[in-house]
Amino acid sequence: MPFLQEQDAAFVRTRFAQELRGDVTLEFFAPVTGGLALPGQDGAIAEYARQILAEVAALSPKIRLNVHSLMADPEAAKAFGITRTPATAVIGAQDYGVRFYGMPAGYEFATLLDLIIAVSQGSTAIAPHTRELLTRLSQDIHVQVFVTPT
Amino acid sequence: MRTDIVEAGEFPDLAERYNVYAVPKIVINDTVEFVGAQPEPHFMRYVAQAAGVQEAPPTDE
Numbered sequence: 474m475p476f477l478q479e480q481d482a483a484f485v486r487t488r489f490a491q492e493l494r495g496d497v498t499l500e501f502f503a504p505v506t507g508g509l510a511l512p513g514q515d516g517a518i519a520e521y522a523r524q525i526l527a528e529v530a531a532l533s534p535k536i537r538l539n540v541h542s543l544m545a546d547p548e549a550a551k552a553f554g555i556t557r558t559p560a561t562a563v564i565g566a567q568d569y570g571v572r573f574y575g576m577p578a579g580y581e582f583a584t585l586l587d588l589i590i591a592v593s594q595g596s597t598a599i600a601p602h603t604r605e606l607l608t609r610l611s612q613d614i615h616v617q618v619f620v621t622p623t
Numbered sequence: 624m625r626t627d628i629v630e631a632g633e634f635p636d637l638a639e640r641y642n643v644y645a646v647p648k649i650v651i652n653d654t655v656e657f658v659g660a661q662p663e664p665h666f667m668r669y670v671a672q673a674a675g676v677q678e679a680p681p682t683d684e
Contacts, residue, residue, distance in 0.1 A: 518633060554625070557634065575630025584628065603667050607624070610674050612652075614624040619631040619638060619648040 476525045476578075482532060485586065489533035493593045499526050499538045500562040502546075502555045519559040522576040526561060529585070535593065561585075565592035579622025 477485070503519040523540060530538040541549045543558050553562040554572070561573040563585075569592055577585035591597055631638040631646060641650050649666075650656045651673035661669070671678035 559633075570625035571628070572626070573628045575633040581628070581630065588628075600663055603663055606667050606671060606676070606678065609676055610624070610670075611676075612674055614670060614674060615652050616624065616626040616670075617637075617641070617650040618626065618628050619641065619643045619646055619650070620628060621631050621646050 475528060476521075477528050482528070485529070486532045488586070488590075489535070492590045493533055493535045495566045495593050495595060496535050496537065497589050497593045498564045499530060499536065499589075500541065500549070500553055500564060501526050501538060502541045502543050502550055502553075502558050502560045502562075504543055504558045518576055521578075522559040522561070525577055525582070525585075529589070536589065563588050563592050566595050576622070581620055581622050584620070 475482075501523055503523055504516060526538050530536045543550050543555065543560075550556070553560075553568075555562065557574060559575060561577070562568070563571055563573065571588060571592070573581075573585060573588070575581075629637055631643045631648075637643075641648065641656065645658050647660060648656065648658050649661075649669070651669055655669050655673040657669060668678055
């Protein structure tokens with residue numbers, strides 16, 4: 474059964490058509506791939522996350538989904554800084570460093586859509602003061618945002 | 624700057640390590656943390672704090 478109802482899919486398709494600019498690649502990392510699923514809940518969640526991303530990617534020619542296995546493709550995982558699964562790196566014209574860990578469902582589905590659009594546009598509406606402060610940062614900043622789907 | 628959005632329920636070890644009892648919970652460089660969506664200038668104050676940068680007072684845009 475698809476994750477998106479036809480009505481929701483139509484809404485997202487229209488939004489993507491209006492707001493996407495550059496191409497976006499969803500680099501998804503599952504524990505395993507190739508039709509094999511890990512037994513238990515972790516494998517089921519990863520497969521469900523992959524299905525959601527596949528349905529989203531099908532809604533715009535500008536979105537591509539690459540599915541990796543953390544175990545089978547450790548080099549790709551290292552390149553994107555992925556150490557846990559399920560994980561999704563949302564990559565536009567450049568890598569803006571944003572990773573989504575877990576299933577992008579519930580309220581977090583809207584987060585995923587906003588993230589794809591922001592990365593595609595390659596710009597955000599941040600204030601000049603914010604931009605100025607960011608230029609003064611000399612050390613790396615690692616932001617973790619903990620969320621739940623409800 | 625890198626940002627991880629973490630589904631707390633799927634990564635209970637991280638949720639426990641960072642004492643996530645309410646969401647959204649934001650942790651910056653493992654040192655500065657707060658709960659709830661914040662206006663951008665407030666958010667940046669936390670970033671500055673984590674980076675050890677002297678933060679100029681926000682100006683009216």
